[in-house]
Amino acid sequence: MLDALTLDQLRMFVAVAEAGSFRLAAGRLSRAQSAVSHSVANLEMELGTSLFDRSSHRPVLTVEGRALLEDSRSLLLRADLLRAKARGMGSGLEIELIVMADTLFPVSIIGEALGRLHAAFPSVSVELCSGTLGQPAHALLGGTADIAITVGEDLRDSRLEFEALTPVSLTSVVGATHPLASGAKEAGVSAVDLADFVQVVLVDPSSRTQGMDFGVLSQRRWRVGSQAEKLELIRAGVGWGRLPEWLIADDLEKGWLVLLPTAALGKGGKTVSWSYLARRLDKPLMPAAAFLRLALQEIVVIAGRYGTTRENF
Structure with a gap:
């Protein structure tokens, strides 16, 4: 038998x-x-x-x-x-760890940190979610995430604790076939020029940014839910927008995207913000979450990695 x-x-x-x-x-x-x-x-x-x-x-x-x-x-x-x-x-180890990360934060850093977590705690299941704008903080406060990575200082909450991780850079770009591309290469582009064209912006499914705009200069907007969708529309020449530098480095090098050096969008069309590891003040980190926190801090400090910035842009 x-x-x-x-x-x-x-x-x-x-x-x-x-x-x-x-x-x-x-x-x-x-x-x-x-x-x-x-x-x-x-x-x-x-x-x-x-x-x-x-x-x-x-x-x-x-x-x-x-x-x-x-x-x-x-x-x-x-x-x-x-x-x-x-x-x-x-021993109090989590069965599952839910991580919510801002889409502006480099995925490679999260992947390396979670790889270390898996090696240290192979029994812990992980759910990795990505969100825009107010989503990471909203997930923490709503109890649907154990730990979050946010970018920027605009959406702080007194019920959350924030620890700085690494600077992130956001770059204003347009597709190489877009009418703005030739002007950007020759004489530069003003905020007035940008306002005449479609701006591709991110949608915040949470209510935390209701009535707020971040880097929005155009009245003509196409809205998307992820950085990947935003990149595809900008590549296709639909409009211009701001994207994380780590995501578009290859596109800029290959000439598929063109930098928009507009002073209204930061020096040379670039802005830099900090990313933060966030958690609820009333919920101490359990072993796996505490390990992930230390892993992220070690990776960004020792490796000296730099990523992106935030947006609704």
């Missing part, structure tokens, strides 16, 4: 397959060779099939053994993760 299978039997089967002999497997597991051999034989009896061909000097996986090896490894991995999650629950 398969109900009689044990994890110990599967672990010994995998050890023999990987070591290539019962003796070496026994050494790795700190078990007697006879115990390993007996356990694998019992497993074969339970499964009703031979896992190893023992006719030669060393055991060789049978066709059935090769087919069942990966399944056995998978079951053992799932069991180890179950144990780790149970231990974490007993």
